[in-house]
Amino acid sequence: MLENILLTIATAATPLLLAAIGELVVERSGVLNLGVEGIMIMGAVTGFAVSLSTGNPWLGLIAATIAGALFSQLFAFLVITIATNQVATGLSLTLLGIGLSGMIGESFVGQPGVKLPTLDIPILSDLPVVGKLLFAQDPLFYLSIVLVFAVMWFLFRTRTGLTLRSIGDNHTSAHALGISVHKYRYFAVMFGGACGGMAGAHLTLVYTSQWIENMSAGRGWIALALVVFASWRPLRVLLGAYLFGAITIVQLHIQATNLRDLESLPAPLYWLAEIVKSIPSQFLSSLPYLATILVLVIISSNRRLTLINTPASLGRPFVPDR
């Protein structure tokens, strides 16, 4: 059972992780993209439409990734070239994405989709407890983990990564050094868009294999919160996504556990279970959000830590002076 619960948590965490690791790179370059939700939903509908029409979920995944990357370029053009307000532009990208995806997806509602196959790694997937969790998963699970380490390596071990971070920290001096701020930011936003598209594809090709209007249901926003939660460090995004996934799943398990299953427990534990079970489900449902706030507060209140990692130019438009 523990194995299965862990698997469920991984499924819930993967789309968050994918979207968040992409947004992390975007924010490290100094751009705040609040359109993650819109990009994700566009990826979700594209992935579903393409895999259903072609019968090939891999094509769907590729199409979703491209759709996310392209859709994010609309945002990139506005905030980078035209220097519009990033918060407002991101919000309208979300709005546009939800509307457009609804229009595109209208004819796909109510149809069973195709799922991405799981990739079993022989022998290792037979290991107890962690075997299935680590070695018999969908391709996007592996990709999300690989991406975390790839981004870590890229940001902190490569010259390009260093440049990207320096742009996020101070775009004016980066520009003075002859670095093309705009080019780096365009690519960062595109990478974030591609990751968002994949996160969307996860929803329709792994999580549920169906298309429903507005089905990202706020996951893009959670991904944004995870980036801050992680104070812009890739490994902490991984931790955060799984923590959030765990809280979401565990509250369902609390509900699913009947008191009569617990009668064998010692009295104090049983009483505790009785108290937990009497909490209205609305309060349990709000746990993930409250937990996010709490963690944000704890992380952010350590000013020294956040100041080191926060891209100082985040959200500020950059127009080179001449």
Added chain:
Amino acid sequence: MRIELVKRSQHSTFFALASPFIAFALTLIAGAILFAAIGKSPLTGLYLYFVEPLTQLWSVHELAVKAGPLIMIAVGLSVCYRSNNWNIGAEGQFIAGAILGSAIPILMPGFQNFLTLPLMLLLAMAGGALYAGIPAYLKARFNANEILTSLMLVYVAQLFLDWLVRGPWRNPQGYSFPGSIRFPDAATLPEIFPSQGAAHYGFVLALIAAIAVWFFLSRTLKGFEVRVLGASPRAGRFAGFSTKGMIFLSFMLSGALAGLAGIAEVSGAIGQLREVISPGYGFTAIIVAFLGRLNPLGAIVAGLLLALTYLGGEAAQISLGISDKVVRVFQGMLLFFVLACDTLIHYRVRFVTAISGEARNA
């Protein structure tokens, strides 16, 4: 070819006035293309969206019902955004205000006199302000990102309201369905011209709020402080203005107005507290605020325009069978165009061809 922005030495008066109109015209063109693309007549579509709802008096009243909360919330958000405080949780503050304001008719149904309504409105403003005070406090004290905390609090408020109207505040005569008792007349915000249509005094309150906040921003010292701290936090600090004070002021002002909008909706338009009281007014108002270019008076125009797209969307759905998702696409495009056109106020756009660019570099 590349596009380059060149800062104007002073902002362009022409574009400051013309930009919203250019943006609207671009939206109409894009909308026409969109209609044509889905095989509908562009002219009919645009007529249904932007003109038909204004041709009947009752429908104009409905426009006011829809625009009222949008304007009221957007006015408060304008102050917030101008001062660089990113409150995107107005939806939650709307709910918090509605809950606290509704406490009077629900918990004290016998308390019915001339004080009932004013007290409800005041409590609602306090509720919204206090709920907005949470992200403000977390930002001021712990440096926690207010965009995310205020957003998370929206979900919490929605779930809390859900619990309230299914549990302790449920109408005992309501066959166990969610929803409070109906508010008595003394707790109902009256309609302006009951014989003509459904518009209630919430719309008037929204207009008053817009004018008052406009006066505050443009004519008072504190309003000046908002603008200075927003434009340049450094300059503001040198002038001795408190950034933390501004966080609380802007958040609580916008929270209070969102709360007021909440009780006006519940008491004026719905008549009871229900498990869902807003079709996303708090989020749509963010668009309204930007569409109104963070100017309280602009928010009035923007609020009416956005409300029109909702009404027009219904007309188009009935007559042409155009899906309701088109409304969102419209709103998204409108905001994109407004943001892009506003750039023209401060910058000139230069198209740099590869050759001229190289020539310059050489």
Added chain:
Amino acid sequence: MKKLLFAMAASAAAIAFAGTAEAKVKACYIYVGPVGDFGWSYQHDQGRLAVEEAMGDEVETAYLESVPEGPDAERAMERFARSGCNIVFATSFGYMEQINAVAGKFPDVKFEHATGYKRDHPNVSTYGSKFYQGRYIQGQIAASISKAGVAGYIASVPIPEVVRGINSFMLGAQSVNPDFSVKVVWVNEWFNPGKESDAAKALIDQGADIITQHTDSTAPMQVAAERGVKAFGQASDMIKFGPETQLTAVVDNWAPYYIERVKAVADGTWEQIDVWHGMAEGNVVMAPYKNMPDDVKAKAEETQAAITSGEFEPFTGPITKQDGTEWLKEGEKADIGTLLGLNFYVKGVDDKLPN
């Protein structure tokens, strides 16, 4: 500009007046969700299409989807009433206050409110459906084929209809296995595929080998199919999503009622009514019994026949409440008032209702 406006007005008018030459009945529908939800609103729209099919040229229909409850619904209904609709169907409980407000203003238009109980004016009727009848059969099937003796129940929001469903399911299950247990998870939403699929997984992980849902998406069916357990569909036949998984589904069939009512308007025989239709009237339909042994299927069909003929009602005593007190005596049938506002569980349900 003036010319353009005129042209636009003219083409819009052409659309508005097309087809109103002869006296047709205009039937208009307001849905709370998108017609493509493949659940509640979808089934109502199927009913609308059936009216068009049955009456052909005599009828014209229109609908508005995703109409939020509250002032938006009031505006939508007023718009319909003003645009020549003769009968307006409002298909969500939350439209109750608004429909009565608008009905007062338009006495010549007939209003029909699904799942409501308030009829302030003579031109308002209410109609509901006894879906719980189908859930009793589901309970019997579940208890017959479950090896674990545990079913998982994904519940949406705590309103009487959902509580009735849980109770009826439990009673059906207990009629086969008195020790049967049901695990209830509330997701507090009607429609959220991700959350519903998480809930289904949690229930299966906790040992349930039958999944039943009172939420609208097909996600739980798909999860059950993947995990190799059986499941029941909701609102529409979801067999496409689990060809080897779906045992049956309680299908909402509004077509007979909608055709009857719109015809009544056409004939001028429409009268205010308050009905609660079930299997007898063809309002509650069971999707074909599949993926179960023949004896279980036979028993299900037998129960269905008994309910349809009125010989049997799920809420017939003796029934004990969850807290052990008596609700219905031997042979006593539940009165409609109690059922409409049902807010307690029967004995054996291990969950707590919000109060």
